[in-house]
Amino acid sequence: MSQATLAPPPAIPAFRRLAALAPFDARADIALRDAARRARRIPIRQELLSEGKPVMDPQILLSGWAARTRILPDGRRQIMGLLLPGDLIGHCYQPEPLATSTIVALTDLEICPAPSAEDFPSLSCAYGISHALDESFLLAQITRLGRMNAYERLADLFLELLERLSMAGLTSEGAFDHPLTQELVADVTGLTPVHVNRVVKTMRQDGEVLWATGYLVLTAPGALASRIGWAPFRVSLSMPQRQ
Amino acid sequence: MSQATLAPPPAIPAFRRLAALAPFDARADIALRDAARRARRIPIRQELLSEGKPVMDPQILLSGWAARTRILPDGRRQIMGLLLPGDLIGHCYQPEPLATSTIVALTDLEICPAPSAEDFPSLSCAYGISHALDESFLLAQITRLGRMNAYERLADLFLELLERLSMAGLTSEGAFDHPLTQELVADVTGLTPVHVNRVVKTMRQDGEVLWATGYLVLTAPGALASRIGWAPFRVSLSMPQRQ
DNA sequence: CGAAGCATTGACTGGGGTCAACTTATGTGG
């Protein structure tokens, strides 16, 4: 037996995502379950990281949504990206890291300390890929804001969310639960809440989305993706392709 | 002597930047000079990385400017960020990395292989900080595109360039050389070339900038910074503060 | 049941895009 024992697909969505990025061995799986037992609850609206302040030890987001935000002196707010179950928080490669953005809980959260990559080498691969994906989300966000119109921005964002949530097994048939208000979507997409509302109205009329508070359905994700030229994220040859 | 010998301030701008991020020892300095001797020239407009293709071994940009770009199916182009002397190219933490954006030379470049952090531990700190700064530039870019008007976008970009170039010693008195066309600035800031031209005209009339092809002067960087709420980048407590 | 937050809609405005013409560099070959 030269091959390390792989853990079975995890039941916890957050860990299912990590395993989808790069399989890890049974030892790492045990460490993760153990960490999950020491999970901490974070109430909605609480800040996990504050821009300019030291960064906490690396954590895994077990459940709930969070946002990386920056606020301009005059109050304008931009959300740099959303954090979903299975995402990493506070993984840095520089010494004494300072937070470059504020992370705020959009729902009540569960987070747990991330087993260190040194102790569990089979996790470092998943961590590295997760990190690279994070960067890739930022690039997608830049393209959205810089070169897409309002309709495309919303569609592109929804497709990203669908893709990311599906890695954790949190979607079914193009549908997923979410805690987004139209104001939050506006702060992600660089629009105003009023205009988000108008665009959502159009998307509904087009039959592209069903949006109810807390719940979003993309009726034809594939068609929408090809219409706006959206493509899945790919940051490593070794990352398993989705079907 | 418990302290490692620190190298004197490097003469090459690219290395001066790295040393400014985190001091390294004489051994690393020698390795860098040695790498510089094996520098490669890249002609203008050549691609260093291509989106979706495997990433080359880690390199240091010794001289010249490059851009991280993404092109939408219909030809719209967005520049995610600019690469300046001393910036790192192709440093990834995931296995078998694939490029998430295309990197194209805006001028003739010199690049050299980056001495590995394993062989020269005193460099890993500078690499880590450089990596964190890169992310921080992406966040700045997102805020620019999402929540700033055209005037602020240009001012913010110019201040970022001034700050970054000054770390390599490539500025004097708010002035620096650059290879930017108004079309390139437009692709960075998410505007059209025509509108960039109009905004530059206003900035000239305001006395904020002197822009000639190849050369940019910010007449009062400090005042401009406080007017638009710009702040220097800070990603590590251990990173030396600028004066 | 009241209050606060969120969603929705209309009327109007304006920043930035589009189109097109023209001027000014840059440069390349004869």
Added chain:
DNA sequence: CCACATAAGTTGACCCCAGTCAATGCTTCG
């Protein structure tokens, strides 16, 4: 060294996407 070609910068006229302002419903939850 000039002639021509091409790229880059400049300007005006006009338009439209998205912002602003404001009023009105609709939930949700204490």
